Amino acid sequence: MHQFMKRLLSSKGTFCSTEIYLVHIPYLYRGDTWRALRKLLSPTFTSGKIKSMLDPIEGIADSTLNYIAEKAKENPEINFKPIMQGFSLDSINKVAFGLETNCHLGEDKELFELSKGIFADLSITTPAMNFLWNFFFLFPEVVKHIGFWPEAAVKIRKMTKDIMNERDEKNVQVGDFVDRLRAFKKVAVAPITDEMIEAQGMVFLLAGFETTANTLGSLIYHVATYPEVQEKIIEEIRDNIGSDDITHESISTLEYLEACIMETLRVCPTPMEHDRTCVNDCIVNGIKVKKGVRIMMPTLPAHLDPEFFPEPEKYQPERFLKENAANVIPYTWRPFGSGNRVCIAQRFAMMEMKLFFAKFMAKFKLIPTEKSGLVPEPGNYAFFMYNESIAKVEPRTLVEE
Secondary structure, eight states: OHHHHHHHHHOSSSEEOOOOOSSOOGGGOOHHHHHHHHHHHGGGGSHHHHHHHHHHHHHHHHHHHHHHHHHHHHOSEEEOHHHHHHHHHHHHHHHHHOOOOOGGGTOOHHHHHHHHHHHHHHSOOSHHHHHHHHHHHHOHHHHHHHOOOOHHHHHHHHHHHHHHHHHHHHTOOOOSHHHHHHHHHHHOOTTOOHHHHHHHHHHHHHHHSHHHHHHHHHHHHHHHHOHHHHHHHHHHHHHHTTTSOOOTTGGGGOHHHHHHHHHHHHHSOSBOEEEEEESSOEEETTEEEOTTOEEEEEHHHHHTOTTTSSSTTSOOGGGGSGGGGGGSOTTTOOBTBOGGGSOTTHHHHHHHHHHHHHHHHHHEEEEOOTTOOOOBOTTOOSBOOBSOOEEEEEEOOGGGO
16 A cells, blocks of 8 residues: 555656646646746745744744733633634735734634635535535546636635735835745746736645644644643753743754644644546556546545554654654655645744744643544535634743743
């Protein structure tokens, strides 16, 4: 099974990403179009660019933690799902669009609901939507000429275009993702179109909003449930950073925390599956695969396979520590995809979550309650999403422990 998955995910000439024409997402294209989009977007996620994007996220994280502290005074049992959604959305609004929003405070409700609508529109929650998704994959050339844009995606794309046009008219440079897109438009050539470039603002939102919020909520649940894991995180923060300010630069030493995020992504990966389409007739591990066949690879079964991850039912962050890295078989852990189609913003997402949770752990102790648990949204077959992430919090003073 592993060799079959490896061939599908690593092959550049036999299998390619299934191409559909929904929202101009780079990994849903192939050939010259995919390569051109990937080349345009890659410079956005260099180490230097990630650092500049994390600077404003620190302030949003601090504001979110202050909001949690105030809520805890009223009731220490908190549903973190909407708060994590707000933090994630405010972070994207700032680094992508240069917008100052306060969704983490329960404000800017219209934008909050609009952004949630993208996932709702693209999630397979009804038989009708299930039929549409199958149609998209079976007849991509037809969809290419028809075009399909969920309503929420249309509005986000228009917002991106309006911000770009306004800055062009005023000749304003902010240095965020939108400015990168403005630069792209000046140098882009066929097959890249203005519409594709304008759509990347929506893609940034789609890739980084609910996915990050979902993972942070799952991480809160698991760390609350396993006190020994929580204690190791605190020990690592205390030993490596101490009482100094936790910043995106100082968190590079927090290897155990990063392993916790990776283990959370193993047991609760947001994307349900990855797929590839066969370009030429071939034989893989003795299995004949004809040209045009689409193969779907569910994410969670691989993550819970004892052949790949011993005792998969146990939450064990240690399996992702550096000294155990050789035990993780390539192409088996894939919450961000694998191969040349791996998520271009993976490092940014990991750093964002690591920064927030390090600050969170330094300020709060997590305690499970009778309401703690992760309940998947019913009928959502595109993404692993849940409705609540409930835990009790108590103030923590890092120096005193």
